[in-house]
Amino acid sequence: MKHDIVIVGGGVPGLTLALALAQSTSLSVAVLEARDCVRLFKRDARVSAITQASKRIFKKLGVWSAIHAQAIQSFTRIECWDEAGNEIDFHCETLAMSALGYIVENQAIQFVLQEALQSYCTAQIFYSTKLIALHEKEDAIMLSTDTGQVFHAKLVVAADGAMSFVRERAQIILDKKDYNEEAIVATITTTAMHEQIARQCFLKTGPVALLPLSDSYRTSLVWTLPTAEAKQYMDLKPDDFCKALTCVFSKRFSEVVVVEGRQSFRLCKQQAQQCVKPRIALLGDALHTVHPLAGQGMNMGLLDAAALFEIIHTAIAHHRDFGSHAVLRRYARWRKADNFPMSVGIDWIKQLFAANTPVISLVRVSGLQILNRFPTIKNYFARYAVGERNGLPKLAQ
Incomplete structure (x- = not known):
């Protein structure tokens, strides 16, 4: 089966990319998902904190109202403190926002994206699809399944999670902590x-x-x-x-x-040493995983999807091969510039609050005092975290 793009992984980032491509291009897109279809939305303990940038992605794709109708709660304030009584909080009013973010059940987002994708004849989801082989060629990637199906694509997108099959078979080295x-x-x-x-x-x-x-x-x-x-x-x-x-x-x-x-x-913290290879691109947990303390994992994956869509869309407009290494390197540079400081910042916060040495404790207390004393600095970090920063993909602006 020949497709322009095959997205391996039918989670939220992969489905978001598929929907963006289906709405704005004529490319044939296949999504390969190992699990069964989520035919009915079921309550799940796993949720994500959706930032304003991620909300804008869903709004521009026309699915935010459907997600909102499923299971969503805005939060207008964040309170953080440690055992010694040191604390910091953030208010949406000080940032001139109606909400700092939204708590959404992961399955609700996935269900809505699946439903939306069914409206487009250029995109198809293949459920219960287990891959067993990946072969790289100059002009295409071949993916084989355990039932004998073979998918050919000009570009394969690895959106298949932290244990990514595509990343492993493409021999992309993973740094893991x-x-x-x-x-x-x-x-x-x-x-x-x-x-x-x-x-x-x-x-x-x-x-x-x-x-x-x-x-x-x-x-x-x-x-x-x-x-x-x-x-x-x-x-x-x-x-x-x-x-x-x-x-x-x-x-x-x-x-x-x-x-x-x-x-x-x-x-664990994971980071693939390569974001792309010729005709292969990684996004979401296949590319990086971070500690959940800042609630940024899902948002980083959605920004990956929005950025890759923009790179592909621009390449098509300029009649370039969207699966070529030259084109995909632009995506790699863009995401590294955004993901690296976020990943390092999350790890730094974790280490700062986990360590109990006198020096680290003093640094932690002093840092919180500075942020509380200078609202401009505190609000800058808050706006960055909720997706109000420069360099975002157009879908997230």
Whole structure:
């Protein structure tokens, strides 16, 4: 089967790229997804904090209202503090915004994108598709499946996650840093309303975040712990888990009374040494993974998709081969310039709050005092994080 572009991975970044291409080009696009189709939206504990830049991508693709109708909650304030009582907060009013971001269930976004893509005859999703081989040729890439299907494409996009098949078979080296931590995610119910506030407490064992959901008494939990401790908390009975979490937030929030859908995920930082090869481009978790403490993973992947779409669209307009290494290198340079400072910044914040030496503690306290004393500096970092910065793809502007 011959296609102009094959996107391996039907997660949110891959589907976003496919929809953008279907709406604005006549290219034939195939999305290969190993999982079954999400035919009905089901509640899931895994959520993403969507920035204003990501919202603009979805709005320009015409799917934001459908996502909003599924399961979404804006947050207007962020409160962060550590065990010593040092704190910092951010308000949407000081940034002249209606919201700092939006908490959206991942499956809701995926479901809406799948539905939207069905309207275009130039794009097709192949579900339950397991790849077993990748062959690189000068003018095309061949992908073989376990059922004997063979896909030919001028460009293959690896959007198949942290364990990317395409990245591995293309022999792209991966730099990996294991945090020796796991993130426990769950949906919790509290005795007080969340008031559209995203809360994060930095403990010695790692950060704990509560992200507001559409029900005013329900929040999404992301609790980072060393692997051994995470297992202990996962083994707790629901009531005991609620009591343990209540102890963390008792002075700043309210009692936790219900926990649902507990899952845990291994955490590590990954970065592919190459973003592109001739006729191959990486995006999303196939290209990079970061610590969840800043909620930037999904947004970085969406900006990857928007940037690659713009590079492809521009190449077509200038009658250039969009799968050539010369064209794809522009995408690689662009994403490195944006992703590198974000990735380093997230890692720096993690190390700053994880270390407990006197020197690091002094640096942390002094840094928070400076940010609180000079709102202009604090607001600059806040605007950068929510996607209000230069150099963004046109879809995100």
